[in-house]
Amino acid sequence: MSDVYYPDYLQLSKILNAQEPESDKLGKHAHDEMLFIIIHQAYELWFKQLLHEVGSVIEIFEHKQVDDNGGELNIVTHRMHRVNTILDLLVKQLGILDTMTPLDFLDFRDMLRPASGFQSMQFKILEARLGLRMEDRFGKQYYTSQLHPEHKAQIEALESKRTLRELVNGWLERMPFLQPQYWPGEAQFFQQLEKLYTGSLVAGEEGNAKLWQEIFVDGSDKRHFSPAAARNALFIMLYRDEPIFQQAFRFLDQLVILDSSMARWRARHIDMVHRMIGLRVGTGGSTGKNYLRGAMDHHYVFNEIADLGSFLFERRKLPALPDSLKKAVRFTTG
Numbered sequence: 195m196s197d198v199y200y201p202d203y204l205q206l207s208k209i210l211n212a213q214e215p216e217s218d219k220l221g222k223h224a225h226d227e228m229l230f231i232i233i234h235q236a237y238e239l240w241f242k243q244l245l246h247e248v249g250s251v252i253e254i255f256e257h258k259q260v261d262d263n264g265g266e267l268n269i270v271t272h273r274m275h276r277v278n279t280i281l282d283l284l285v286k287q288l289g290i291l292d293t294m295t296p297l298d299f300l301d302f303r304d305m306l307r308p309a310s311g312f313q314s315m316q317f318k319i320l321e322a323r324l325g326l327r328m329e330d331r332f333g334k335q336y337y338t339s340q341l342h343p344e345h346k347a348q349i350e351a352l353e354s355k356r357t358l359r360e361l362v363n364g365w366l367e368r369m370p371f372l373q374p375q376y377w378p379g380e381a382q383f384f385q386q387l388e389k390l391y392t393g394s395l396v397a398g399e400e401g402n403a404k405l406w407q408e409i410f411v412d413g414s415d416k417r418h419f420s421p422a423a424a425r426n427a428l429f430i431m432l433y434r435d436e437p438i439f440q441q442a443f444r445f446l447d448q449l450v451i452l453d454s455s456m457a458r459w460r461a462r463h464i465d466m467v468h469r470m471i472g473l474r475v476g477t478g479g480s481t482g483k484n485y486l487r488g489a490m491d492h493h494y495v496f497n498e499i500a501d502l503g504s505f506l507f508e509r510r511k512l513p514a515l516p517d518s519l520k521k522a523v524r525f526t527t528g
C-alpha cells in the first residue's frame with residue numbers, strides 16, 4: 195500500500211509557512227495584510243495552472259500536425275475551456291479583496307513599495323506565450339523596468355519563441371478547404387462570398403469593403419493573422435455547423451472568450467485599484483490607473499478573430515458546399 199501522506203504530498207509545510215507580513219516584521223501588525231498575501235499567492239498558483247495548460251496547447255501545436263478530425267483539436271479546445279473557467283474564477287476572486295477598504299490597505303501599503311503585481315513574472319509570461327509581443331505593448335518604456343535583470347532577460351528571451359497566436363495562424367493557413375481541388379468550376383468561391391458580404395452592407399459601412407481587401411487579400415503589417423489564415427477562419431465560422439468544422443469553431447471561440455476574460459479581469463482590477471488608491475501612481479512605478487486602462491485596451495491577443503464577426507451573414511444565404519468538399523469534411527462515408 196502506498197504511504198503517500200496528504201500534508202507531505204501537497205507540501206503544506208512550505209505553502210502554509212509562506213506568509214510573512216511586512217507589517218509584523220516591522221512590529222506594526224496590520225490585520226488585512228494576511229488576506230493581501232494569500233490572495234496574491236492564490237492568484238500565482240492559478241497563473242501556474244494557466245501556464246501549464248497554455249504550455250501544453252502550444253506544445254501540441256508545435257510538435258503535432260493538429261488533425262481536425264482527430265483527438266488533438268478536442269484536447270486543445272478542452273484545455274482552453276479550462277483556462278477560461280479558471281479566468282472566470284480569477285475575475286470573481288477580486289471580490290474577496292474588496293472586503294479590504296482603502297483605509298485598511300493604507301495600514302501596510304507603504305511597507306510594500308516597490309513590490310507590485312507589475313512584477314508578476316507568471317502574468318507576463320502568460321501574456322507573452324499567448325502572443326503579446328514587446329513592440330505591441332502599451333507602456334513598454336516601463337514594462338520590464340521593475341524586474342530584476344534575470345527576470346527581464348527571461349521575458350526578453352520569450353520573444354524568440356513562437357507564440358500561441360503564431361501557431362494558430364500556421365494551423366489555419368494549412369487548412370485545405372479553399373483549395374481549388376474542392377471547388378471544381380467554382381474557383382471564384384471567395385469572391386462569391388465577398389459579393390454577398392458587400393451586398394449586405396448598409397449606409398455608413400462602406401469602409402468595410404476596403405477592410406475585406408486588407409484582411410483577406412492584401413494583408414497588412416498591423417495584422418497578426420495572414421490573409422490565408424483569416425480566409426480559413428472565416429470559412430470555419432461560416433460553415434461551423436458542418437461536423438468537421440464544429441471543433442475548430444469551438445477552439446477559435448475559446449480564444450475569443452479568453453481575450454474577453456482577460457479584459458474582464460483587467461477591467462475589474464482597474465476598478466479595484468481606483469477604489470484602493472484613487473489616482474495615485476502604482477507601487478510598481480507605472481502611472482497606475484492610466485497604465486492599466488491602456489493595457490486593457492491594447493493587450494487583446496485574438497481580437498482579429500473576433501473582428502471576423504463583421505464578415506458573417508445569414509446562414510440561408512451561404513453558398514452550398516461543393517459535393518467533393520462535403521464528402522471530404524463529413525465524418526460519414528458514402
Ligand code: HEM
Pocket residue numbers: 233234237238291299310311312313314317463466467470471475476477478479480481482483485486489
Ligand atoms: C490592493 C490591491 C491592488 C492594488 C492597489 C493594485 C494596484 C496595481 C497597480 C497600480 C498596477 C500598475 C502597475 C504599478 O504598480 O505601477 C498593478 C498591476 C498589476 N496588478 Fe495589481 N493591484 C492590486 C491587487 C492585485 C491582485 C490581487 C493581483 C493578482 C495577481 C494583481 C495583479 C496585478 C498584475 C498582474 C499587474 C500587471 C498588469 C499589467 O501589466 O497589465 N493586483 N496593480
